[in-house]
Every structure is written in C-alpha cells, then in structure tokens.
Amino acid sequence: MTDTKHPIPSVRLIIPDNKGRVLILKRDQTDHSQGAWCLPGGKVDYGQTVEEAAAKELSEETDLVCTSMRFLFYQDSLPPEPGAMHCINLYLECSVKGGITLNDESSRFAWIRPGNLPDYEMAFLNDRAILRYWEERGQSPADE
Numbered sequence: 001m002t003d004t005k006h007p008i009p010s011v012r013l014i015i016p017d018n019k020g021r022v023l024i025l026k027r028d029q030t031d032h033s034q035g036a037w038c039l040p041g042g043k044v045d046y047g048q049t050v051e052e053a054a055a056k057e058l059s060e061e062t063d064l065v066c067t068s069m070r071f072l073f074y075q076d077s078l079p080p081e082p083g084a085m086h087c088i089n090l091y092l093e094c095s096v097k098g099g100i101t102l103n104d105e106s107s108r109f110a111w112i113r114p115g116n117l118p119d120y121e122m123a124f125l126n127d128r129a130i131l132r133y134w135e136e137r138g139q140s141p142a143d144e
Contacts (some may be wrong), residue, residue, distance in 0.1 A: 012124070069095070074088060
C-alpha cells in the first residue's frame, strides 16, 4: 500500500550510450503503468541515500553497474487523481559497465534516439524528462 499523504522520492536514471541514445525498460508484472516504458529507477527507501537507491535500482533492474552518476534535475509527478501516488522524481545521468540482464519487473529494453520517443508509451512523465535531457544537449527529434 502506498502512503498517499506524502510525496514519494524516486530516482530515474538516464543512461546514455556513445551514439546519443538512452536506455528505457518496458514495465512488466507491476501495479503501476503495466506495459508502458520508463527509465530505470524506483523509490528511495527510508535510510537510503539517493545515490544508493540509484545504484541499487540499476543493479536490480538491469544487472548494470553504475561507474559514475551526476544529478541532472527534478520533476514533480503530481497525483493524477485524489489518493493516487505523488512522486518527486530525481533524475541522474549514469555511466555504466556490464551487460543488461532484466529482472521480472521489465519484459524488454530499448536504446532510443529523440526521433524514436513517440513510438513508446512512456510512464511517469519520463518522456518529458528524456526530451529535456536531449534538448539540454542540443539533440532533438527534428535533427534526425
């Protein structure tokens, strides 16, 4: 059960590759946004730092190891209806090593470019964050 009386801090990881693409995961076996795509990440647990949560979620969801990370920006994800979850998403850019092995929370992964984003139904306003990330780096769908 989610405590809907307080905002929930969560981390979302933007993992770029050397081709300007970003990693996204297709959600599976979940109560929230089943079948939609999102960035790796999850809730920050009590007593856990943001960096610890980011590294843990990345490892659990993809088996990748974070080699460096930096804070990018935050995004309010207000509840769409009374009683629904209210998250404060903290976006971090991560460099990683290793190969991707998904856990049961995701059924697929994809590396996407700006022009691919409309092809994916995104959860948790992650599409807005990814667009912001690319725009701040001078990338846009129009460039492709």
